[in-house]
Amino acid sequence: DxxxxxxxxxxxxxxxxxxxxxxxxxxxxxxxxxxxQDPGQxxxxxxxxxxxxxxxxxxxxxxYSVSREKKESFPLTVTSAQKNPTAFYLCATPKREGEVGExxxxxxxxxxxx
Amino acid sequence: xxxxxxxxxxxxxxxxxxxxxxxxxxSGFNGLFWYQQHAGEAPTFLSYNVxxxxxxxxxxxxxxxxxxxxxxxxxxxxxxxxxxxxxxxxKDSNYQLIWGAGTKLIIKP
Numbered sequence: 001d002x003x004x005x006x007x008x009x010x011x012x013x014x015x016x017x018x019x020x021x022x023x024x025x026x027x028x029x030x031x032x033x034x035x036x037q038d039p040g041q042x043x044x045x046x047x048x049x050x051x052x053x054x055x056x057x058x059x060x061x062x063x064y065s066v067s068r069e070k071k072e073s074f075p076l077t078v079t080s081a082q083k084n085p086t087a088f089y090l091c092a093t094p095k096r097e098g099e100v101g102e103x104x105x106x107x108x109x110x111x112x113x114x
Numbered sequence: 115x116x117x118x119x120x121x122x123x124x125x126x127x128x129x130x131x132x133x134x135x136x137x138x139x140x141s142g143f144n145g146l147f148w149y150q151q152h153a154g155e156a157p158t159f160l161s162y163n164v165x166x167x168x169x170x171x172x173x174x175x176x177x178x179x180x181x182x183x184x185x186x187x188x189x190x191x192x193x194x195x196x197x198x199x200x201x202x203x204x205k206d207s208n209y210q211l212i213w214g215a216g217t218k219l220i221i222k223p
Contacts, residue, residue: 040122040215041215042118042201042203042212042213042214042215042216043157043201043203043211043213044213045210045211090156090157095159100205100209100210100211101144101145101147101162101203101205101211102147102159102162103159103211105156105157105158106156107155107156108154108155108156110154
């Protein structure tokens with residue numbers, strides 16, 4: 001079955017440490033997105049990529065970095081510069097290429113900074 | 115600025131009908147989406163409206179009025195498994211999704 005996976009589901013890190021969240025898809029899609037979700041707030045776009053070796057900042061990119069070396073992979077690094085990293089992180093890809101609205105989401109990674 | 119408003123929480127009874135409202139002010143409009151999100155899980159797509167009117171899909175229906183910047187999601191014959199958050203999202207003139215904070219729906223027996 002085609003889909004999008006994220007790992008790990010739960011992640012704990014100490015303050016001041018960088019951490020990388022994995023996102024993999026086997027749908028052969030070009031576009032991939034990273035969102036952050038906090039309680040009581042809508043999803044906020046961190047980074048997105050429309051094609052391999054290219055990515056764009058979203059609304060809240062500060063303190064995060066990404067890479068897109070392979071079509072199927074779009075890892076997100078939460079750096080020590082991100083002041084409030086504790087959140088639920090979601091990776092997504094459009095159901096149909098070129099259409100933003102209907103998206104498949106990965107299961108998410110809940111990051112907690114201790 | 116861009117803004118999407120939804121009630122924070124609603125409570126309904128099993129077997130009843132509930133309407134979840136969403137109002138939006140965005141720079142342009144290229145469609146409105148409803149997603150369901152169970153606690154601790156990822157959102158899943160429910161419906162899409164781009165023209166005014168009602169779209170029906172089983173127990174769920176979604177309505178759009180572009181002139182009023184308003185949509186609602188109607189859930190009929192509520193089941194306990196419908197307890198979840200319902201997220202409204204609008205695709206703006208830049209074809210980016212703007213998300214509401216979601217409405218937590220609590221179903222009571």
